Amino acid sequence: MLARSIALLLALLPAAALAQQPGQKEFFQDFRGDKAISDYLKFIGPNAETIAKHDDAGLRITIPPEQLARETVGLRSTFGLKGDFEITASYEMLHDDRPQDGNGIGFMLYLVTDSAKGDALGVYRLLKVKEGDVYMVTRRSTNKEGKRDTINNHYSAPGKTGQVRLARTGATVKVFALDGDAKEFRELGPYDFVTDNIKRIELMAYPGRADRPIMPQKPVDIRIKNVRIRAESFPFLPAAELRDVDDPQAPVAVAAQPETSRSWLVVVLVIGVFLALALAGVVGIVLFLRMRG
Numbered sequence: 001m002l003a004r005s006i007a008l009l010l011a012l013l014p015a016a017a018l019a020q021q022p023g024q025k026e027f028f029q030d031f032r033g034d035k036a037i038s039d040y041l042k043f044i045g046p047n048a049e050t051i052a053k054h055d056d057a058g059l060r061i062t063i064p065p066e067q068l069a070r071e072t073v074g075l076r077s078t079f080g081l082k083g084d085f086e087i088t089a090s091y092e093m094l095h096d097d098r099p100q101d102g103n104g105i106g107f108m109l110y111l112v113t114d115s116a117k118g119d120a121l122g123v124y125r126l127l128k129v130k131e132g133d134v135y136m137v138t139r140r141s142t143n144k145e146g147k148r149d150t151i152n153n154h155y156s157a158p159g160k161t162g163q164v165r166l167a168r169t170g171a172t173v174k175v176f177a178l179d180g181d182a183k184e185f186r187e188l189g190p191y192d193f194v195t196d197n198i199k200r201i202e203l204m205a206y207p208g209r210a211d212r213p214i215m216p217q218k219p220v221d222i223r224i225k226n227v228r229i230r231a232e233s234f235p236f237l238p239a240a241e242l243r244d245v246d247d248p249q250a251p252v253a254v255a256a257q258p259e260t261s262r263s264w265l266v267v268v269l270v271i272g273v274f275l276a277l278a279l280a281g282v283v284g285i286v287l288f289l290r291m292r293g
Contacts, residue, residue: 045073074204083232090225102208104128115196
């Protein structure tokens with residue numbers, strides 16, 4: 001019985017060691033300080049490279065009120081994602097003036113898939129005309145008639161700084177937010193999604209859209225601090241741009257929650273093996289002494 005237990009523990013050790021090495025890799029971009037922006041994140045939007053300023057606190061994007069082209073401005077990935085993933089972005093809202101029209105102004109993390117229906121999902125941190133400070137989660141797809149369907153849900157947003165997270169498992173995406181100095185993410189909701197590949201990721205200043213805009217518009221002023229992306233596979237992104245998820249030297253997102261490590265399992269199993277061997281030694285000594293007596 002004892003021998004079988006020891007054999008089982010020894011057999012589990014390689015499996016536990018493998019469990020420590022996740023299949024996911026990580027892409028991390030810190031916009032703070034003098035860190036260069038990855039060649040695989042491209043500026044898009046009107047005057048993007050002019051109104052986006054890289055400073056010590058992050059990437060500040062300011063869309064002036066006189067800019068007539070009220071389009072999103074920011075960064076778009078040239079790589080995609082495959083399988084399950086987790087994307088966490090840190091932001092700061094620098095504007096305080098509530099807009100008079102449109103769909104709100106603020107920060108946007110948006111995903112577009114390569115599905116036949118053009119499925120997309122985004123989480124926004126906005127200052128809106130009526131609702132004020134909110135998170136908005138948007139889910140878009142194409143219906144049977146070929147028209148775009150959009151579902152928007154709103155959630156309270158008490159802080160001017162924080163993080164948003166999109167985490168896909170299978171065909172479900174869970175949306176999370178971390179507000180200000182909060183210690184834990186709160187779940188905004190699970191959303192039915194698709195398993196198709198993500199073809200692009202967008203980190204944007206969002207100016208809202210109005211059918212008949214009131215002029216002048218309110219300025220949009222945000223800062224993106226960093227973004228961390230974990231996924232099973234990164235199509236069109238060289239391996240040199242990635243790192244292991246469990247890399248202890250890797251910087252983490254601002255106020256990010258530590259990932260749970262499975263190394264404790266190996267420790268427990270090793271301790272179990274030594275205890276079993278020690279017990280076997282004690283039993284052997286007792287039997288030996290009895291035989292001599």
